[in-house]
Amino acid sequence: MTRGTTLINGGWVIPMTDREVYEGGAVLVKDGVVGAVFRAEDELPEVETVVDAAGCVVMPGLVNTHCHSPMSLFRGLADDMPLASWLNEHIFPAEAAHINPETVRAGALLSCVEMLLSGTTTVCDGYFYEGEVAEAVVETGMRGVLAHGVIDFPAPGVPDPSENVEKAAAFVEAWKDRWPLVTPSIFCHTPYTCSEKTLAVAKEACRRLGVLFQIHVAETEDEVQRLKEERGISPYQLLDDLHILDETTLLIHNVWMSSRDMDLVARRGTTASHNPGSNTKLASGLCPASALMEKGIHVGLGTDGAASNNNLDLFNDMQLTAKLHKAYSLDPVAMDAWTVLEMATLEGAKAIGLGGSIGSLLPGKRADIILVDMNKPHLTPTHNPVSHLVYAATGADVRDVFVEGRQVVKGGRLLTVDVGSVMAEVNRIAAFMG
Ligand SMILES: CSC[C@H]1O[C@@H](n2cnc3c(O)ncnc32)[C@H](O)[C@@H]1O
Numbered sequence: 424m425t426r427g428t429t430l431i432n433g434g435w436v437i438p439m440t441d442r443e444v445y446e447g448g449a450v451l452v453k454d455g456v457v458g459a460v461f462r463a464e465d466e467l468p469e470v471e472t473v474v475d476a477a478g479c480v481v482m483p484g485l486v487n488t489h490c491h492s493p494m495s496l497f498r499g500l501a502d503d504m505p506l507a508s509w510l511n512e513h514i515f516p517a518e519a520a521h522i523n524p525e526t527v528r529a530g531a532l533l534s535c536v537e538m539l540l541s542g543t544t545t546v547c548d549g550y551f552y553e554g555e556v557a558e559a560v561v562e563t564g565m566r567g568v569l570a571h572g573v574i575d576f577p578a579p580g581v582p583d584p585s586e587n588v589e590k591a592a593a594f595v596e597a598w599k600d601r602w603p604l605v606t607p608s609i610f611c612h613t614p615y616t617c618s619e620k621t622l623a624v625a626k627e628a629c630r631r632l633g634v635l636f637q638i639h640v641a642e643t644e645d646e647v648q649r650l651k652e653e654r655g656i657s658p659y660q661l662l663d664d665l666h667i668l669d670e671t672t673l674l675i676h677n678v679w680m681s682s683r684d685m686d687l688v689a690r691r692g693t694t695a696s697h698n699p700g701s702n703t704k705l706a707s708g709l710c711p712a713s714a715l716m717e718k719g720i721h722v723g724l725g726t727d728g729a730a731s732n733n734n735l736d737l738f739n740d741m742q743l744t745a746k747l748h749k750a751y752s753l754d755p756v757a758m759d760a761w762t763v764l765e766m767a768t769l770e771g772a773k774a775i776g777l778g779g780s781i782g783s784l785l786p787g788k789r790a791d792i793i794l795v796d797m798n799k800p801h802l803t804p805t806h807n808p809v810s811h812l813v814y815a816a817t818g819a820d821v822r823d824v825f826v827e828g829r830q831v832v833k834g835g836r837l838l839t840v841d842v843g844s845v846m847a848e849v850n851r852i853a854a855f856m857g
C-alpha cells in the first residue's frame with residue numbers, strides 16, 4: 424500500500440484521452456496527479472483510500488473558458504434586452520455603483536461555490552479587482568486562469584484609464600508564482616472599448632509576462648458592422664494588424680465571423696470560447712463553433728457571467744450547444760455528444776493554455792476529477808453515459824469533486840467554505856441594489 428494514494432473505483436470512467444468509456448474502471452490519484460486509469464479487467468493497486476464510484480461517471484472536471492465571476496451579484500438584474508442596453512443602461516451603472524473589493528470577493532465566492540458544486544473545476548475569468556477573485560478561487564479550492572480587466576473608461580479600481588494596462592500587469596506580477604492553481608492573465612474588454620494602442624500594449628505585456636491575452640470579439644452584428652463602416656475591416660483583421668492573433672490569445676464569443684476571419688484565426692493558432700447561454704439570452708446570435716473546430720481551432724465552452732446566462736452550470740451550456748447547433752444547421756449529426764463533452768473538458772483546457780495539465784485523465788495530469796451520480800430517475804437507464812452527461816444531467820447530479828487530488832465536494836456538499844454564509848453575504852450586498 425502506498426501512502427497518500429486514492430483509488431476512485433467503479434462506475435463509468437471517461438478519461439477523455441480517447442472516445443472510450445471504461446465501464447467498471449478505476450482512477451488512481453497520487454500527490455495531486457492522475458497515477459493511472461484502469462479497465463475493469465485490470466489488477467488494482469493497494470491504496471490508502473478507496474472512493475466507491477459505483478453508479479457514477481468518473482471524468483475530468485469541467486473547464487469554464489469564460490466567466491466574470493463577481494457578476495453573480497447582478498444575476499437577474501437586467502433580463503430580456505440586447506447587449507448594448509444590458510451593458511450601457513444596466514450593468515456598467517451597477518458596476519460603477521456597487522463594485523469594490525468586498526463585493527467582488529463576495530460575488531466571486533458565490534460563483535466558485537456554484538461552479539464547484541456543478542462540476543466545474545477550472546474557470547477562465549476576467550474582471551476588475553481580480554486579486555479578490557483569486558483569493559476566492561484559492562479559498563474554495565478551485566483552479567483558475569484569472570485576468571485583470573482592461574477598458575479605456577474609468578473602471579472599478581482603475582479610475583484613470585491611462586493606468587489600465589499597468590494595473591493589469593501588476594496583477595499578473597503579483598500572482599505569477601503565488602499559488603499553483605492560479606494562472607494570471609490580462610483581459611481587454613472589446614476592440615470597441617479599447618484603443619488600438621491599449622490593445623497592442625496589453626498584448627505586449629502578455630508576451631513579456633508569458634500569459635494568456637483574452638478579449639470579447641464579434642459578439643454582435645452591430646459591433647462588426649460599425650467597424651466595417653469606420654475602417655473597412657473585421658475585428659479579427661484589426662487584431663491581426665496589431666499582432667494580437669497568436670496561440671496565446673483567447674477570443675470570446677465569435678458570433679459574427681466570416682469564413683475569411685475563421686481561416687485567419689486558424690492560421691494563427693488562436694483559440695476560442697463559445698458562450699451559447701449568454702449569446703442566446705442577449706439575442707446576439709450563434710458562434711459557428713462546428714466550422715471553427717473543422718478548421719482545427721480549439722473551441723471551449725463558457726458560461727459568461729451569471730448576469731447574462733443566468734447560471735454557471737456548464738451542463739446547461741453543454742446541452743444548449745448540442746441542441747442549438749443541430750437546430751441551426753438542420754443537421755442532427757452536428758455537435759454530437761462526444762464533441763460537446765470534449766469542448767467542456769480537453770478542448771476547453773487547450774483553449775485557455777492548460778491542455779498539458781488538465782482536461783483529461785491522462786496519467787501525469789493534475790487530478791481534477793468529478794463523479795456524476797447516474798442513480799437518478801432522469802438518468803435511468805444508463806444505455807450511454809456520454810449521452811446522459813450532455814442531454815439529461817445537470818450540475819445537481821455532481822456528487823464528488825476533486826481538484827489537484829484534494830476532495831472539495833463530497834456527497835453534493837462543499838467542504839471548503841460555508842455555503843450559507845457565502846449566500847448570506849451576497850444577499851446582504853444585493854439588498855443595497857435598487
Ligand atoms: C474587462 S471584462 C469585464 C467587463 O466585461 C463586461 N461584460 C460582461 N459580459 C460581457 C459581454 O458579454 N460582452 C461585453 N462585455 C461584457 C462586464 O460587465 C465588465 O464590465
Ligand SMILES: [Zn+2]
Nearest residue numbers: 491639727728
Ligand atoms: Zn464576457
